[in-house]
Amino acid sequence: MARRKQIYEGKAKILFEGPEPGTLIQYFKDDATAFNNQKRAVLEGKGVLNNRISEFIMLGLERIGVPTHFIRRLNMREQLIRHVEIIPLEVVVRNVAAGSIAKRLGLEEGSALPRSVIEFYYKNDALGDPMVAEEHITAFNWASPQEIDDMMALALRINDFLAGLFAGVGIRLVDFKVEFGRQYEGDMVRLVVADEISPDSCRLWDMESGDIMDKDRFRKDLGGVTEAYREVARRLGVLRDVEGQGARGPVLVTDNEK
Structure with missing residues (x-):
């Protein structure tokens, strides 16, 4: 991405110029912020999970006729999006x-x-x-x-x-x-x-336990933020289970595995 011109950097994402006119590349960072950026941390793997979860949801919205800026996922952390x-x-x-x-x-x-x-x-x-x-x-x-x-x-x-x-x-x-x-x-x-x-x-x-599975875990110092995001992704079918292998970090489902 060093060869791409950076357009904007926000709290959780960076936008770079896209490969074609009217497009941008959206990069998901691992940064977490709360309380108007007064609380900050880096949570390893959060950007990868958000990239895949957001891709899954945006594609679902497109299927029901809700237009989005999403074009396609490029890799673990980047999406190609329309410039709006x-x-x-x-x-x-x-x-x-x-x-x-x-x-x-x-x-x-x-x-x-x-x-x-x-x-x-x-x-x-x-x-x-x-x-x-x-x-x-x-x-x-x-x-x-x-x-x-x-x-x-x-x-x-x-x-x-x-x-x-x-x-x-x-x-x-x-x-x-x-x-x-x-x-x-x-x-x-x-x-x-x-x-x-x-x-x-x-x-x-x-629904059963009432456990928080979102950014409030970070806001309220509950810990396990990335683990909660991973569980959301797993339930949605974005991640597959890995049994007994001591795997570290998310294991992504490829397009052929969906």
Whole structure:
């Protein structure tokens, strides 16, 4: 990757120029951050797992007609993606009271919400990614009213897909964050899912034990972060079991083994 021009580096990923116009290469780092980058660590293998989990989910979304920026996985840590104009919003869909909504509204952690709730957050690290209303979004021209409607509709479709996907492997989808970008095709513009969808951006609880299987393990100093991500990948069929060989790190399923 040294011969590729770096376009952007975030907390968990690096973007490089792609091999063709309109493409980028997204590299998944092992870095973990929390509390607006105040807590940081390097967790060996996390980037590999997130790369494969996000690939699996993005392909699933494409199959149900939800457009994404994903083109194909290149290797253990890299994906080829479409170059899109990122909308500066994080769209959060909540099914269960956890994290900030439980604190803000005095809800019991783990209680089911009356219905799925969508929240918008302005992507700005210096401000701590504050929650914003639709009025803010349109007033500051971050997105149009039609784009807001489209993002909400797509977010609910993604929620239905993810909830069913994870429930099928014994995992409760508590909430998740998704980002969108504008893909320009001549005079046409369409919204596509961007960034990643992985245990870094979802709250996932084991349905039987209630064990946390996501980034909250890092936030709450519970340990076993990579092991939890590996278990999510294993249940989704991204990794295969290795018996009695003392294998270190994830063992990836090849395309022929899926």
